[in-house]
Amino acid sequence: MLMPELESVASAPRRRGIDVGGRAVLVATGWDEHWGTSDFLSDNPFLTGPAATWLVDAGAALVGIDSLNVDSLADPERPGTPRSWTRASRSSST
Numbered sequence: 001m002l003m004p005e006l007e008s009v010a011s012a013p014r015r016r017g018i019d020v021g022g023r024a025v026l027v028a029t030g031w032d033e034h035w036g037t038s039d040f041l042s043d044n045p046f047l048t049g050p051a052a053t054w055l056v057d058a059g060a061a062l063v064g065i066d067s068l069n070v071d072s073l074a075d076p077e078r079p080g081t082p083r084s085w086t087r088a089s090r091s092s093s094t
Helices: 005-014 048-055 083-092
Strands: 024-027 062-065
Touching: none
Parallel strands: 024 062
Antiparallel strands: none
């Protein structure tokens, strides 16, 4: 299974000279080919903690993935959802 690692998430925009600050970042893993099947709902690709942290530090405004969730379904620590994202979304919604 493909996991968007820090190297691939961070290096692609840098290689192309793209500043992700204030932008939407959409991670294409190819998992969308499983849409509409039971495979889509299990063992999904997800962002690693370091990749998610890099996106936060780089100032990404929104992150999406062509998978069920940015997080691992098997990891209760939710590595794809840095605490700084959840704090920011709470403070902006009040």
